[in-house]
Amino acid sequence: SPRTLEKQRVLGGGPKFRKFGRRVMYAVADLDAWAAERSFESTSDPEYAEQHSADSRAR
Template identity: 50%
Template sequence: MNYEALLTRREAASFLAISPRTLELWAIRGGGPAFVKVGHLCRYRMADLQAWTEARTRQHTRDTPSGGVE
């Protein structure tokens, strides 16, 4: 198996150019990237961060996740 390194919340937030607090809130409320629980810690896989980012790529502000226009 190919296991990749798990990123800390601070490292993941840096990659996404957001605050660690935003990631923390998303982990509590939902809507953020998938994470792995290691004991009481949240860790992030780079592949999950990239997939989450790709799923939010739009051509313009009215794009929907399926690629259509609202």
């Protein structure tokens, strides 16, 4: 959601973005790359557990 992306711009961990004045824009390729980095097969995947615990510590 726009609000989630806004928080991630401040805290880090979101997709790359560009600012043009007050307007924030995302390149489709950057969104696709960010989504691909966060793709997992299962919640029991060790990489998922590692990423999920890092995300909850960042909050």
